[in-house]
Amino acid sequence: MKKVKETVLFSVFIAEETIEREKSKAREIRRSRWWHQKCAQGVCFYCGSRVGPSNLTMDHVVPLIRGGRSIKNNLVPACKECNNNKKYLLPMEWEEYLKGRKE
Ligand SMILES: [Zn+2]
Numbered sequence: 143m144k145k146v147k148e149t150v151l152f153s154v155f156i157a158e159e160t161i162e163r164e165k166s167k168a169r170e171i172r173r174s175r176w177w178h179q180k181c182a183q184g185v186c187f188y189c190g191s192r193v194g195p196s197n198l199t200m201d202h203v204v205p206l207i208r209g210g211r212s213i214k215n216n217l218v219p220a221c222k223e224c225n226n227n228k229k230y231l232l233p234m235e236w237e238e239y240l241k242g243r244k245e
Contacts, residue, residue, distance in 0.1 A: 160206075167212035172200055180219055187218035188228075189243040199225045 171177050177200070184194040187201070201220035204210030220228070224243075228236055 164206050164210075164212040168200060168202070168217065171212060171214070171217060176214065177217070185219070186221035186224055188220055188224040188240060191221050191223075193221045197221060201225050201228065 181195040181198045184192055186193060198219040201218050202210045203216050203218055210216050227239055231239060
């Protein structure tokens with residue numbers, strides 16, 4: 143029984159390390175020319191609002207905790223509203239939210 147517990151703890155530890163590594167990769171990408179160009183128009187990827195480059199945040203389309211990575215095709219500029227909503231909504235609810243914004 144004790145051994146099982148240790149194994150679980152160990153795998154959580156690895157996952158946290160992976161997330162930290164991906165977060166630091168994301169920070170690097172945030173400083174890149176590629177990211178600045180992506181934000182230059184100031185448009186949110188999800189809702190299409192023009193909020194200006196300084197109001198855009200970097201969002202992982204597939205979140206890190208669900209196995210997403212800090213790679214260019216998983217990173218999009220999102221306005222703060224969409225970013226927050228994405229964080230707190232369940233995947234199903236998020237789908238609904240997106241449909242509503244695009245109509
Ligand atoms: Zn948005």
